[in-house]
Amino acid sequence: MATPKDLTQGSAGRVLIRFTMPLFLSVFFQQLYNIADSAIAGTYIGEDALAAIGASYPITMLFMAIAIGSQIGCGVVLARLYGAKAYPRVHSCISTALISGLILSVFLSVLGVIAAEPLMRLVSTPQNIFTDGTIYLKIYTAGFVFVHLYNVITGLFSSLGDSKTPLYLLIFSSLGNIALDFLFVPVLGKGVAGCAAATLIAQGAACILALIMLRRRLRAIPKPMGTISRFTWRDFRDIAAIAIPSILQQSFISIGNLVIQRYVSAFGSSVIAGYSAAIKLNTFVVSCFTNMGSGISSFTGQNLSAAKPERVREGFRADVILACGTGLVFTALYLLCGTSLLRLFMNADSSRLALDTGMTFLRIVSPFYAIICIKTISDGILRGSGSMQYFMIATFADLILRVFLASILRKSFDATGIWLAWPVSWMLGTALSYAFYRANVWCRHLKTPQEMTEEAG
Numbered sequence: 001m002a003t004p005k006d007l008t009q010g011s012a013g014r015v016l017i018r019f020t021m022p023l024f025l026s027v028f029f030q031q032l033y034n035i036a037d038s039a040i041a042g043t044y045i046g047e048d049a050l051a052a053i054g055a056s057y058p059i060t061m062l063f064m065a066i067a068i069g070s071q072i073g074c075g076v077v078l079a080r081l082y083g084a085k086a087y088p089r090v091h092s093c094i095s096t097a098l099i100s101g102l103i104l105s106v107f108l109s110v111l112g113v114i115a116a117e118p119l120m121r122l123v124s125t126p127q128n129i130f131t132d133g134t135i136y137l138k139i140y141t142a143g144f145v146f147v148h149l150y151n152v153i154t155g156l157f158s159s160l161g162d163s164k165t166p167l168y169l170l171i172f173s174s175l176g177n178i179a180l181d182f183l184f185v186p187v188l189g190k191g192v193a194g195c196a197a198a199t200l201i202a203q204g205a206a207c208i209l210a211l212i213m214l215r216r217r218l219r220a221i222p223k224p225m226g227t228i229s230r231f232t233w234r235d236f237r238d239i240a241a242i243a244i245p246s247i248l249q250q251s252f253i254s255i256g257n258l259v260i261q262r263y264v265s266a267f268g269s270s271v272i273a274g275y276s277a278a279i280k281l282n283t284f285v286v287s288c289f290t291n292m293g294s295g296i297s298s299f300t301g302q303n304l305s306a307a308k309p310e311r312v313r314e315g316f317r318a319d320v321i322l323a324c325g326t327g328l329v330f331t332a333l334y335l336l337c338g339t340s341l342l343r344l345f346m347n348a349d350s351s352r353l354a355l356d357t358g359m360t361f362l363r364i365v366s367p368f369y370a371i372i373c374i375k376t377i378s379d380g381i382l383r384g385s386g387s388m389q390y391f392m393i394a395t396f397a398d399l400i401l402r403v404f405l406a407s408i409l410r411k412s413f414d415a416t417g418i419w420l421a422w423p424v425s426w427m428l429g430t431a432l433s434y435a436f437y438r439a440n441v442w443c444r445h446l447k448t449p450q451e452m453t454e455e456a457g
Helices: 012-044 047-083 087-114 116-122 126-143 144-159 166-186 192-222 233-265 269-305 309-343 354-386 388-413 415-438 448-454
Strands: none
Touching: 012 047, 012 087, 012 166, 012 192, 012 269, 012 309, 047 087, 047 116, 047 126, 047 144, 047 166, 047 269, 087 116, 087 126, 087 144, 087 192, 087 233, 116 126, 126 144, 126 192, 126 269, 144 166, 144 192, 144 269, 166 192, 233 269, 233 388, 233 415, 233 448, 269 309, 269 354, 309 354, 354 415, 354 448, 388 415
16 A cells, blocks of 8 residues: 655656656546446437536536645645655644535435435526436435535545555546446446436545545554543644645536526537546546646645755646647647547537537637646646745636636527637636746745644644
8 A cells, every 4th residue: 555755855847847747647547437337328218318417517616626625735735745744734734624524415415305406497497408417417416415525525635645546446436437327227227317326326435435545544653641622623734724725626627617508508409418528538647647737736735844946946847748739649649530439429410500509619628638637737836835826817717718618609600609709818827827937936934844843743
């Protein structure tokens, strides 16, 4: 079993890449089972089922925004404490994160089930897919407690320098999800509800396994003498200071996606189906870059706590080269093989409009993957240093411009106008985030290791 790892020693580029690669593979498997839901639904149930899951997608991403924001908050704080070797607070921070995460996720699960129908109406879901979309959303939100805790725990693993355990957990949950999808949909004929139930069961099992592995992992971290606090308001405040801006940022993105989903819904279920398939493929790539950004957040937190800012710069250069190369590969894949990939989500009865819609989206958006990857890595450094105001400025500017342009351009170019908003907003957000990184806002309040230890003790 892997042990917590110090990211402040060794060649910065090699250490970061070795740490990041399992995170990259993790997102591959994470997105694999997200894609499996839609692909199996579209192939074995039909175009309307694909559209129903797609219509609920921006809402499920709103819930995921909270999970990811919580993951970032817990991870950044723990990485700082672990980098400063403040072990008493490492233990209390982990238990505080789990307790507060459990309370929040239970509340949101109940809220999601109750509000499923109003939320589906909010995105103007067409009547022919409304019932299936609502069923999927209710089952998903019922199991959100597992999704949320699972994300928090994997964030804790990463902040301790362990990126392999999240990978193993995701392989387990992804393969389990796909197996259950095939069992519930083509074998048992449970339809859209079967897709949602497969995700719930797989995430629940992965969450329980993650808790067991985390408890074992804590044995490798030195324990202080005396009683360890299970929950401290100090740890909670530190986590919230990072998590709340991250949740707001992620939520704002999700709300923007809800608005865009309303625009897309106006063009009918075939366009929704094509957009749903294409956005899954797009999310797959962007999530890879986001995980690289999460990796460099943990790397930044540990190294700034050890007063080694130059290692962060070296890590940035190495991560950008890796991410841009990856982005170019996906651009070529989607441009050359996009039609075949989109057909994975559709059956023989799917309309030509759905396929054309998805391919148009990919042709417009995928050439800009090498640009958005620079933003996600710059964002990771800003988050890891606690420079949340700059991180939020870059992200909000990106999203506000995307929603505004989508609203304007759809009137002249129909659905294609909505897709055109992506690359323009990405370029603005990347320019801002990279400018903040180059301005060194992330190391203006650098503390010495002794100061960090005294502050954390």
